[in-house]
């Protein structure tokens with residue numbers, strides 16, 4: 423008998439209670455958030471859960487404007503009628519948006535689990551600089567990140583909305599002012615606000631440890647949180663930063679730095695309190711072993727990520743932006759249908775997966791158009 427590649431690992435070894443299915447993930451920018459989104463999309467599809475997807479042909483939920491409920495497909499029309507609230511009928515919300523709690527609460531149930539992700543602001547900014555090089559005016563005019571950080575005020579105009587990627591972008595995503603002075607009382611109050619609302623904040627540098635904790639909190643199966651790295655750049659589009667540039671980035675994005683430092687400490691505090699070092703090592707190793715197993719099963723060339731010209735199936739080619747060379751995967755040829763289905767979803771780029779879920783959820787609506795697929 424051939425062993426099944428996807429044995430039912432339903433919720434084994436987890437705390438008691440049903441899996442959590444009402445979830446809001448604040449998808450911050452350039453923080454490994456597309457890898458987390460892939461986890462959420464797969465869970466939603468497998469369990470037939472509804473996702474609060476961007477309305478019409480949009481690909482995010484109104485970003486960089488503050489989120490409004492009417493940006494979600496299926497809630498427009500209800501809003502604005504006095505005394506009538508949009509129905510609480512979405513299980514999962516995870517597309518890019520600028521956080522605005524009262525509006526999120528209009529479309530998500532009261533018992534929603536809120537979580538997000540942060541990355542070291544130095545590397546987050548370096549990634550943003552390349553990815554938004556041709557989009558954010560502050561980056562467009564700067565010859566390099568070194569030059570930008572040596573004299574940011576030469577390039578950065580805080581009244582241009584497209585510059586949100588250029589300063590304290592994660593702070594902005596949480597709904598706060600990225601240009602606010604770093605005044606201690608203000609910073610602490612905002613961090614406390616995040617702490618009150620978000621049950622968990624993952625850290626990109628420790629994603630596997632973060633996912634171990636996420637899985638416990640959500641009471642999910644191991645396979646539910648196993649993911650490949652999505653939206654990574656090729657090594658040649660990553661810039662090595664000098665110690666001086668790193669220091670300048672920390673100071674330019676001081677609000678992000680405070681947020682990151684706080685939640686990095688808090689993640690490790692929670693891990694220590696809930697698992698202890700041996701158990702954590704064991705769980706991280708189990709996650710990595712399963713990822714290796716799935717990479718061997720699904721991916722060609724031992725799982726090496728490929729650039730867009732090397733990816734044979736156009737539906738698996740990731741969106742490209744700025745000066746970034748965004749990588750994806752080729753699947754092993756000859757996979758049986760069940761395996762192919764699972765493997766495709768593990769490597770499906772964000773836009774394609776969103777369009778796929780949209781078509782499933784709203785079959786009567788015109789399909790979301792992914793223009794670069796037709797190139």
Ligand SMILES: Nc1ncnc2c1ncn2[C@@H]1O[C@H](COP(=O)(O)OS(=O)(=O)O)[C@@H](OP(=O)(O)O)[C@H]1O
Nearest residue numbers: 451452453454455456457549629651652653654655
């Ligand atoms: N598993 C894991 N661990 C650590 N880092 C990871 C992981 N998955 C993705 N990444 C890195 O996250 C960057 C992409 O972030 P996002 O997906 O949030 O970008 S986006 O805002 O949705 O465009 C991108 O960073 P850069 O390569 O520096 O650009 C990815 O490499």
